Amino acid sequence: MPAPTPLSPPPAGTALRTLQRWRETEQDERVDLIAEEVPVAMRYNGTAFAVMMATPCDLEDFALGFSLSEGLVTRPQQVLSIDVQPQLEGIELKMTVAEDAPGAALDPANGRLLPGRGGCGLCGTRQLEDVLRPLPPIRDRRSYPPVALQRALAALAQHQPMNAASGSTHAAAWADARGRIGWVREDVGRHNALDKLIGALHHNEHGSEGGLLVISSRASYEMVSKAARAGTSVLAAVSAPTALAIDLARSAGLCLVGFAREGGFNVYTHPERLQAG
Structure with missing residues (x-):
């Protein structure tokens, strides 16, 4: 069986893995590019909120966007710092948020119980009310061709x-x-x-x-x-x-x-x- 063909360094968010490719009666071993998926823990002012399974790139963007869409901050300026800390088990995103941000008053007893899988945006939410949260009306009413x-x-x-x-x-x-x-x-x-x-x-x-x-x-x-x-x-x-x-x-x-x-x-x-x- 021929040796795997080496590839150039993988793009961010991917990793190299070997595989056996089966095609009818033939088999060969190859190196393939695979998307990475790691646990990413979200912490706000020291309090754990959720663990999401995510691709480990653009994590500062992830921290800010997650904070906004989850209602943990109401405006970007309330995120004072984002510290990306690799751990043996995964990655911690430690956010420091302003005192008037909802994320500053998290109750550890009411955080998410389960990790958020890569395809899930609600995993671990404790209450039905947390799912059907009212949304602000969209102000942008323009139209597009x-x-x-x-x-x-x-x-x-x-x-x-x-x-x-x-x-x-x-x-x-x-x-x-x-x-x-x-x-x-x-x-x-x-x-x-x-x-x-x-x-x-x-x-x-x-x-x-x-x-x-x-x-x-x-x-x-x-x-x-x-x-x-x-x-x-x-x-x-x-x-x-x-x-x-x-x-x-x-x-x-x-x-x-x-x-x-x-x-x-x-x-x-x-x-x-x-x-x-």
């Missing part, structure tokens, strides 16, 4: 180097009113990718308003909730939405698009957001 969404969808794959290498990560992208992609973040978890994107936008002093959010996954309730809390007016998912996501998007004033492909898409709520204006 459908061609802008189609342009962003056509370009999305070019901005996913981690997925091109491993084939197992999701992406969340922000595109401007002309459909030009400005920021993209990838992760094995779709919720994590969106949190990272929200954090990246704020780290670059750029909110999500005035553009489109495009995600390479389905649109669950939690994805709609994160997009609405970020203030965006259009969320386009490559796959399907859930019924609860549609209801939430309608009430929040969010235009929710599903099955978004280059050839067309379905608009489930507020179609007036996709008219030339």
Whole structure:
């Protein structure tokens, strides 16, 4: 059996692993690029809140976006510092938040009980009320030409180097009113990718308003909730939405698009957001 073919250093968020490839009656051993997934512990002013399974890159963006979308801070300025500390078991994100931030008054007895898996945005939430939290109404009421969404969808794959290498990560992208992609973040978890994107936008002093959010996954309730809390007016998912996501998007004033492909898409709520204006 031939020796594995060495590869160049892997992109951030991926690792090299050997495998046996079976094709009919032939077998060979190869080295493949695989997406990384590690436990990432979130701490606020010393109090543990959650452990998320995430891809270990863009962690400062993840910390800020997660804090905003989980309501642990109400504005980015309340995050005073983010300390990324690798541990033997994973990575700790230690956030120091302002005293007036909700995250400064966490009760350890009411934190998340379970780790958040890569595909889960609600794992470990203790109360039903914590799931169906009311959302602020979306202030951005502008509309966008459908061609802008189609342009962003056509370009999305070019901005996913981690997925091109491993084939197992999701992406969340922000595109401007002309459909030009400005920021993209990838992760094995779709919720994590969106949190990272929200954090990246704020780290670059750029909110999500005035553009489109495009995600390479389905649109669950939690994805709609994160997009609405970020203030965006259009969320386009490559796959399907859930019924609860549609209801939430309608009430929040969010235009929710599903099955978004280059050839067309379905608009489930507020179609007036996709008219030339």
